[in-house]
Amino acid sequence: MSQSKTHLYRLEVHWTGNNGQGTESYRAYDRAHSISADGKPPIEASADSAFRGDKTKYNPEELLVASLSSCHMLWYLHLCAEAKVVVTNYVDYPIGTMLETEDGSGRFSKVLLRPVVTLAPQSNAELATQLHEQAHQKCFVANSVNFPVQCETTIQLEP
Numbered sequence: 001m002s003q004s005k006t007h008l009y010r011l012e013v014h015w016t017g018n019n020g021q022g023t024e025s026y027r028a029y030d031r032a033h034s035i036s037a038d039g040k041p042p043i044e045a046s047a048d049s050a051f052r053g054d055k056t057k058y059n060p061e062e063l064l065v066a067s068l069s070s071c072h073m074l075w076y077l078h079l080c081a082e083a084k085v086v087v088t089n090y091v092d093y094p095i096g097t098m099l100e101t102e103d104g105s106g107r108f109s110k111v112l113l114r115p116v117v118t119l120a121p122q123s124n125a126e127l128a129t130q131l132h133e134q135a136h137q138k139c140f141v142a143n144s145v146n147f148p149v150q151c152e153t154t155i156q157l158e159p
Helices: 060-083 125-138
Strands: 012-015 033-036 043-045 087-092 095-100 106-113 115-119 149-151 154-157
Touching: 043 060, 060 087, 060 095, 060 106, 060 115, 060 125, 060 149, 115 125, 125 149, 125 154
Parallel strands: 106 149, 115 154
Antiparallel strands: 012 033, 033 043, 087 115, 095 106
């Protein structure tokens, strides 16, 4: 019988948007914050610009979509290496769809991953396509969300 493992991910999320008045009013503060972990450079983040955030910084919604894409990619590359499918390039153009409700809250309704995978000429393109489903089943982040994560893959062979 296998034993499960627990992994802890410790971060610091620090609000940096106090403009001197704190949260005295909705318009008085900036949505800026930094995300950091020991030994790693910080990520400067904000709210989406639709919610008074800085459009030049990543927002939580983008980071969630990026997490889904990254997790899927890392599992996919692992599975390809095990199956002797040689990936030479991988780029994803994911799209997250979030629905905002009348009361201002919201939720994601879906995320669509759109990876374009380039394979070495001797690689099995059919197997490469099938491995995306396995990657999806193993992705820690996709297994943790309550909305569909779909994948539309483009496979191309190097000349």
